Amino acid sequence: MAEYRTFTTDDAMRFADEHSGLFGDHSKLSCEEFGDGNLNLVFRVSNDKGTSLIVKQALPYARCVGESWPLTIDRARIEAEVLLKHRKLCPDHTVEVLHYDAEQAAILMEDLKDYRILRTELISGKQFAHLAPQLASYLAQTLYFTSDFALTGPNKKQQVGRFLNPELCLITEDLFFTDPYCNHERNNIHTAINSDAQQLWHDEALQAEVAQLKADFLSKPQALLHGDVHSGSIFINDENCKLIDAEFGFYGPIGFDVGSLVGNLLLNYLGHFGLTADDDTRQQHQDYLQQQISLLWQQFSQQFKQLMETECREPSLQNSRYQQHFLQQIFADALGYAGCELIRRTVGLAHVADLDSISDSDLRAKSERKALQLGRELIIQRRELSNIDQVLTLLRHLK
Amino acid sequence: MAEYRTFTTDDAMRFADEHSGLFGDHSKLSCEEFGDGNLNLVFRVSNDKGTSLIVKQALPYARCVGESWPLTIDRARIEAEVLLKHRKLCPDHTVEVLHYDAEQAAILMEDLKDYRILRTELISGKQFAHLAPQLASYLAQTLYFTSDFALTGPNKKQQVGRFLNPELCLITEDLFFTDPYCNHERNNIHTAINSDAQQLWHDEALQAEVAQLKADFLSKPQALLHGDVHSGSIFINDENCKLIDAEFGFYGPIGFDVGSLVGNLLLNYLGHFGLTADDDTRQQHQDYLQQQISLLWQQFSQQFKQLMETECREPSLQNSRYQQHFLQQIFADALGYAGCELIRRTVGLAHVADLDSISDSDLRAKSERKALQLGRELIIQRRELSNIDQVLTLLRHLK
Known part of the structure; x- marks a missing residue:
């Protein structure tokens, strides 16, 4: 051809x-x-x-x-x-x-014909015990071995150059970090939450933190990200799951991939307030999601920590205090990016079915307001939240 | 040809x-x-x-x-x-x-034949009132207009790709951040301070902070740096000064250029304890250097602040809280890199005449110990030091 x-x-x-x-x-x-x-x-x-x-x-x-x-x-x-x-x-x-x-x-x-799209499965209330462990492993392996811990300076720079990906990054820069925080024509806002969305446009404290997260997205090439780890990019069945759709890949902050995934699990959690009428069924699914979110961070951080301890090829970064600090930074970044994902999927151009398929407008608005509220809290408090349990407490206490 | x-x-x-x-x-x-x-x-x-x-x-x-x-x-x-x-x-x-x-x-x-090398002039005790204002202006203009505040995402990424500079960055990665903190054969240590140098090799708290500074050097492409702003790369006369030797240029943390310069002024300050016998003469030159260091930061930060306020082409970064935070980060980074410069010029491969030309071995050792002590303090305390006066107080109280 x-x-x-x-x-x-x-x-x-x-x-x-x-x-x-x-x-x-x-x-x-x-x-x-x-x-x-x-x-x-x-x-x-x-x-x-x-x-x-x-x-x-x-x-x-x-x-x-x-x-x-x-x-x-x-x-x-x-x-x-x-x-x-x-x-x-x-x-x-x-x-x-x-x-x-x-x-x-x-x-x-x-062809992953024996697999289904994770988002569809989670919306229908399906559960997979292996979800968190497998995705934690995917994130730890791919992010660690493309980072400064594993590559020499020159090798890493060559990789950065191959994956600059300016055009697709620009889509994220705009849709993820800019549009939701101003009155942009690309935004897609459910009329019932118009006034909630407008609050974002005047929230300078929030915008300052989003600016920091965007600046890091622009200038923190820590590892080769997938760049679009939402539950529509994950195929799953009862035994396994696989990532697809890596066209947004680039060298960026490690917390972005981790946070995108956490954000998508949270969106499903919040969606089920409107998707599942039966209290017990809903509670049971939401408990499952909480457990998966907790496992995801625990297993990701444990594996990443172990890799830093045993597979660090850069002598200067073999310092355990630094490694502890680095992991805490990934955690804060991940919460920030999870918060951005919650907000942009609620009021930005690209929505998710976890919220949009809630047929009752009031219930949908309730879930959407929770998404905006949680998104804001995660972004603002990301450096003070020191472990994943505190995040789940925040989640359970949403009004 | x-x-x-x-x-x-x-x-x-x-x-x-x-x-x-x-x-x-x-x-x-x-x-x-x-x-x-x-x-x-x-x-x-x-x-x-x-x-x-x-x-x-x-x-x-x-x-x-x-x-x-x-x-x-x-x-x-x-x-x-x-x-x-x-x-x-x-x-x-x-x-x-x-x-x-x-x-x-x-x-x-x-040919800058009407100019002289700044290092030589400062060693001989010469003073230039325009030094700080002009270099502040050079740093503010070059760093601001190559940063995310001034360039679109795609344009910035293209520039990052043109200036990856893997080989010369590797020299800095090794000589600046690695060698001084371990028993490396490339190190060049004045026998009289052998035991002081060895302390660096076991100082885990210090090494953790240097690891952070190195990680930022590797993965924080904020602006197109000169990359080697020491006083041998600056030509000066009574009216003007000009930067030369930009082969180490790359996209890196803004604080690196600012800190390299501050570090070199501090090295000259410390060198004069051994270079200038007369107390009044020395005090007068050191007062001049303090004033220049203070002016340098004040004028750099003022200009950079004004550029962020008036010339920011990226809407998400036009938030004043974020901009204030950004400037504070540059300050902390600059102090950290200044500290690294003090240490690596004292015990690493590439020395400076400000210390090496002190003929009396005891006096030289005294200045070198002060350089190591101040370097460590700047690196460790960089986030707590909130203004340049606190840095100068630290300088005046060195033992």
Whole structure:
């Protein structure tokens, strides 16, 4: 193939067949496009024996906005390279990339057809005991081994240069940190909470802390982040879970990936006030989420601590006081970014079904107000909150 | 010219003549090599009418160590581009680059023959009332306008990518942050202070803070630094001063440039205990240095504050509480890096004449011990010291 062109289903089939031996000779292939994302075409290519693969092609514009928002297709390279690197570091929980084609901005990868999207599962009240331990492990492995603890200065700088990802970072810079705190036309605000949203636009104490978090997002390249760890980027089943969609990957603050995930678990917790009418059922699911959030931080921090103790290749950073301080900083950052995620998913452009699918407008508004309140508290108090239990206490005492 | 080769004086003359019209036709040119640095050849090319220019060529190894320490000549590009950018932002106090040749790794620049090296002047007790105001202005202009306050996310990232400078950063990473705190063979320790130096190798509290400062040096690309603002990189006369030697330039923590300069003024202050026998003369020079250090911080912070208030192009960072916090952070960082400079210039590989030229061994040891003591205090207390007067009080009360 030569110059870039948008794939038809035939192109996708040919691409999958050419770059994988999985389908065998003379297989009958079929193909459907089923992307529901905003930036890409996603095809499933299957043969008549039940084997299937995914072809993901980057569009040269953001699909949700249309061709007026051009986006470089170099993001397919970023996605492929981040996934390949993360898979090397954590093979169990990263989707497998089989082939990447730079010209066509297309990635051939395994089809997680035995998995479902975590967000949908959590909304339906499903529980997975392995969620927190597996994601803690994914985060600890991928973030530790791409950080200054594991790489030499020159090697790290080379990696930073490969993953600058200016265009997709800009989307986050705008949607995550800017829009929700001003009267921006991109915002999407449920009418019932209009006045609550407006309070954000005049809250200078909050804005000062969000400015700090944004400045760190811009200038704290601690590790190669996934960059978009929300519950729509996680595929799960009863045994395992895997991360997909790494096109927002870049070198940024470690707390951003951790906090994005925590924020999404909190959004589900708050959503269930409106999603689940039965008190016992709701309580039981919310208890599960609390336990997972607690486990996630405990296991992530424990693994990261152990890696710092045993796998630190940079002599100056082998100091245990410094390492303790570093972990406490990740915790504060993570709470701050979790708070931002709560707020931007409530009033910003890109919402989540955990809140939006609450059919009763009053109940939805109640959950949304809790999200704004908790988001603010996490951001403002992030340096004073010293352990995850204090965060859960805050969560249980929301009005 | 084609492939890289080390310049002879004839090559340097030809290069200067070719790329500048300053010498006119049929001038009689002469040339001398006078580099005393470790990484480059430096030629002065003059005609018979008193016009002269400097040709600086990067060597493919570190001159002080020999050919065993290879260094990319791409640093000449970094130097040329940093100087050009800084000159645009602060034309009065940045040396003028007339031409840069990538193949030959050679820079043609103005000859600051009416200027002298600041370090030599300060050692001889010379005073310049304009020193602090001019350098404050250089630092404020160059650092502000290359920061997140002034650049968009994508533009900033592009700049970060151009100035990763892995090899020269590694020199600083090693010599500045690692060697002095362990028994490294590169260290250069005056025998009389051997036991004081050894204390550094077991000082875990200090090492934890230095680890934090090093981690920020590695992962805090706040602005395009000069990267080597010591008093040997500053040329001065009674009216003006100019920065040269920007090959260590990279995107790093703003406090590093500010702190390097403060550290060098402090080194001169401490050196004069051994350099100047007469009490009145010494006191008078040290009073001058205190006043300059105070002015430097006051004027730098005032200008930076005003730029944040009036020239901030990033809406999220226009919050005054955040800006106040940011400036306080620069202050703490600057004190930390000043402390590191005091320590590494005392026991590390690269010393300064402010201490080394003290002929009496006891007096030299006294000044060196003060440097180590003050360095440690600045690093440890940097977040508690809230203004520059407290720093000067610390300085005056050294034992």
